Amino acid sequence: MKNLFTFLVLLGLMMPVSAQTPLTVAEDFTVTDLDGISFNLFTTLNSGKYVVLDFYYCSCVPCQLNTPKVQFAYQYFGCNTSNVVFYSIDTGDNDAACRLFEENYQSLPGNRFPSVSGVEGGGTAVCSAYGINAYPTVILIAPDQNILERDIWPIANGEYLAGVIEGHGGIPASCSPVGLYESQNPVVMGFLNAFPNPVNRIFNLQFNVVDNTEISFEVYNQLGEKVLEKSSVNYSIGSNSVQLPVETLANGTYQVFLLSDKIKKDMCKMVIVK
Numbered sequence: 001m002k003n004l005f006t007f008l009v010l011l012g013l014m015m016p017v018s019a020q021t022p023l024t025v026a027e028d029f030t031v032t033d034l035d036g037i038s039f040n041l042f043t044t045l046n047s048g049k050y051v052v053l054d055f056y057y058c059s060c061v062p063c064q065l066n067t068p069k070v071q072f073a074y075q076y077f078g079c080n081t082s083n084v085v086f087y088s089i090d091t092g093d094n095d096a097a098c099r100l101f102e103e104n105y106q107s108l109p110g111n112r113f114p115s116v117s118g119v120e121g122g123g124t125a126v127c128s129a130y131g132i133n134a135y136p137t138v139i140l141i142a143p144d145q146n147i148l149e150r151d152i153w154p155i156a157n158g159e160y161l162a163g164v165i166e167g168h169g170g171i172p173a174s175c176s177p178v179g180l181y182e183s184q185n186p187v188v189m190g191f192l193n194a195f196p197n198p199v200n201r202i203f204n205l206q207f208n209v210v211d212n213t214e215i216s217f218e219v220y221n222q223l224g225e226k227v228l229e230k231s232s233v234n235y236s237i238g239s240n241s242v243q244l245p246v247e248t249l250a251n252g253t254y255q256v257f258l259l260s261d262k263i264k265k266d267m268c269k270m271v272i273v274k
Contacts, residue, residue: 020151022131026141029129031122033114034095044085045143050170054088055127055137057118058101063136067105068224070138072158073165074113075255075267078173084165088115091127095120140165157222159253174267190258190266192239198273203244207258209235217244218257219270246272
């Protein structure tokens with residue numbers, strides 16, 4: 001009998017914990033993100049948007065590794081300006097801990113997807129309402145409130161996650177440039193053209209500048225790793241161009257960032273096919 005009990009305990013330990021939400025239809029909630037902005041789920045869905053919820057907690061190592069992949073998809077779909085809205089929902093942590101998590105693990109420069117802490121933001125109650133018992137759990141909710149994906153896992157990379165969402169109707173878009181109108185004298189207008197795309201050797205970028213400024217370029221893969229950098233050069237007013245040698249990079253989808261004063265001004269996607 002003792003041996004049978006031991007076997008059953010070991011079997012229970014070996015069985016994977018389900019990370020998916022038991023819900024098939026979304027439940028409404030209102031939360032407040034780290035920037036103090038209120039978010040209501042049904043209001044967003046009723047506007048025709050899909051919603052991606054990334055459930056996490058700050059000390060969760062798989063969550064830390066997963067975050068750059070979610071950020072890649074967030075930027076792939078236009079940083080919440082397209083028909084897909086991303087929110088990260090924490091359980092158990094306060095605003096300060098979640099801000100530190102963002103700084104450490106949202107590794108791509110520029111736009112970070114909104115995060116809701118468990119304590120001040122109300123995330124813990126949402127995780128409980130959705131029956132989340134393993135982390136991370138990433139779900140996709142359709143505008144009609146049906147949960148299309150109850151647990152997107154495993155997520156090999158950001159490109160995979162973007163593909164799942166796009167397969168359900170997500171529309172890719174460029175992020176609205178961050179910092180473009182920080183003052184009344186904007187510096188960089190951003191990308192005008194990028195070609196060829198797909199590319200196998202040299203990626204040409206054309207961009208517009210409305211004041212003389214130092215501009216650099218960074219290329220990130222779908223894991224959020226910087227794989228190429230072109231150091232700052234002073235560009236003059238008007239249309240400019242630059243070439244990025246990419247022959248050493250592997251096939252895949254990348255994000256190219258234009259930065260001024262180390263602040264992201266614009267982003268475009270680059271596909272390498274050899």
